[in-house]
Amino acid sequence: MKKIIKTKHAASPIGPYNQAVMVNGFLYTSGQIAINPNTGETEFDSIEHETNRIMKSLEAILSKAKLDFSHVIKASIFISDMDNFTKINEIYGSYFDDETAPARETVQVARLPKDANVEISLIAFQG
Numbered sequence: 001m002k003k004i005i006k007t008k009h010a011a012s013p014i015g016p017y018n019q020a021v022m023v024n025g026f027l028y029t030s031g032q033i034a035i036n037p038n039t040g041e042t043e044f045d046s047i048e049h050e051t052n053r054i055m056k057s058l059e060a061i062l063s064k065a066k067l068d069f070s071h072v073i074k075a076s077i078f079i080s081d082m083d084n085f086t087k088i089n090e091i092y093g094s095y096f097d098d099e100t101a102p103a104r105e106t107v108q109v110a111r112l113p114k115d116a117n118v119e120i121s122l123i124a125f126q127g
């Protein structure tokens with residue numbers, strides 16, 4: 001059965017989608033960009049801050065589903081400039097234990113919603 005996950009501690013969707021959907025113990029998050037959930041404003045001050053803002057939103061979504069980063073099995077990272085790869089890795093990596101970090105792909109794309117520099121989505125498993 002499909003359950004919609006919503007939290008006010010992560011950015012509201014900016015289109016026709018939900019923050020996350022849970023199905024059969026799997027949580028699928030939408031791609032998160034750096035929007036402050038309290039103000040609705042984008043936070044693109046630095047790539048480090050942007051990545052951290054995203055991870056905080058993802059943490060809030062996981063938490064709403066009674067999960068945490070240890071449950072994440074797959075991540076997708078979309079970036080506007082591969083030159084930011086190292087800086088994004090540093091922030092992203094601080095949320096995971098190296099030994100149990102999820103599978104992942106990182107791709108550079110031509111453009112992201114709101115002209116963000118990074119967007120991250122996750123798949124987590126409850127089991």
Ligand SMILES: CC(=[NH2+])C(=O)[O-]
Nearest residue numbers: 015030031032033113
């Ligand atoms: C930001 C996002 N997830 C979207 O689909 O526009």
